Amino acid sequence: MNVSDNRSGSALHPAIWALAFTLGMAITGYLERYAGVGRTGAIVLMALSSLFLIPMIRSVQARADAKGVNSPALKIYNRRFMIWTFGYMIALTIAITAYQKLELTGALLWLAAALPALPVFGMIWTMGRYVREEADEYLRLRAIYAALAATGLLLAIATAWGFLEMFGAVPHVPSWAAFPIWAIGLGAGQCWQGFRA
Amino acid sequence: MKNRLKVLRAERDWNQQDLADALGVSRQSVNAIETGKYDPSLPLAFRIADLFGLKIEEIFLRD
Numbered sequence: 001m002n003v004s005d006n007r008s009g010s011a012l013h014p015a016i017w018a019l020a021f022t023l024g025m026a027i028t029g030y031l032e033r034y035a036g037v038g039r040t041g042a043i044v045l046m047a048l049s050s051l052f053l054i055p056m057i058r059s060v061q062a063r064a065d066a067k068g069v070n071s072p073a074l075k076i077y078n079r080r081f082m083i084w085t086f087g088y089m090i091a092l093t094i095a096i097t098a099y100q101k102l103e104l105t106g107a108l109l110w111l112a113a114a115l116p117a118l119p120v121f122g123m124i125w126t127m128g129r130y131v132r133e134e135a136d137e138y139l140r141l142r143a144i145y146a147a148l149a150a151t152g153l154l155l156a157i158a159t160a161w162g163f164l165e166m167f168g169a170v171p172h173v174p175s176w177a178a179f180p181i182w183a184i185g186l187g188a189g190q191c192w193q194g195f196r197a
Numbered sequence: 198m199k200n201r202l203k204v205l206r207a208e209r210d211w212n213q214q215d216l217a218d219a220l221g222v223s224r225q226s227v228n229a230i231e232t233g234k235y236d237p238s239l240p241l242a243f244r245i246a247d248l249f250g251l252k253i254e255e256i257f258l259r260d
Contacts, residue, residue, distance in 0.1 A: 021198070067224075069224075071223055138226035139225070139226065
């Protein structure tokens with residue numbers, strides 16, 4: 001089969017869907033803060049915005065197929081990661097709502113505060129499983145290189161930011177930002193290797 | 198590491214996807230090996246050699 005055949009019917013570029021998701025979330029935040037949409041409305045809008053992630057993942061799969069960099073393990077990885085992403089949004093919504101509506105203290109406060117971290121643990125587990133399950137040694141190596149690049153980026157940013165923060169040059173950033181920064185580094189590392197291949 | 202994969206593939210009228218399917222790897226892997234950007238592990242090198250019915254050193258050449 002001609003590889004170019006895989007491109008037929010492929011969706012829009014994943015970046016378009018990622019942009020749509022980001023815009024949807026940003027607009028949701030704006031409407032909640034300035035247009036009086038309310039918490040329930042914001043949650044509905046956030047859920048609708050999250051639907052953009054489905055075509056985004058499909059577009060990523062289609063492009064990976066077309067470029068010959070897809071594998072069964074990668075498909076499982078993408079599916080698991082999407083499930084954990086939705087789980088994260090649900091957990092975050094529950095935690096914030098519970099914190100604002102109920103006067104949580106003690107163990108319940110700890111539980112609500114830790115809740116959004118659990119799906120993130122799932123995402124990290126998913127990444128580890130992918131490295132174990134990927135039968136294609138070249139794709140596995142690419143994933144490991146990307147993870148190393150992401151770790152280097154995170155360490156560099158965290159170190160520089162820490163000193164800048166210590167001297168009052170930049171505001172404080174919560175430590176949960178570590179994972180999204182690492183994930184951005186992972187994506188950038190994969191893109192860089194794809195560009196070089 | 199240099200190799201004769203492209204020639205061997207052409208002799209059999211296989212494209213990269215055909216070879217990738219036969220080896221159970223991605224087309225990008227075949228491309229990376231063929232262009233010398235990635236050196237396969239010994240197990241994969243043996244699989245490639247077995248597929249072509251050759252010895253490893255008849256496919257992969259010293260730099």
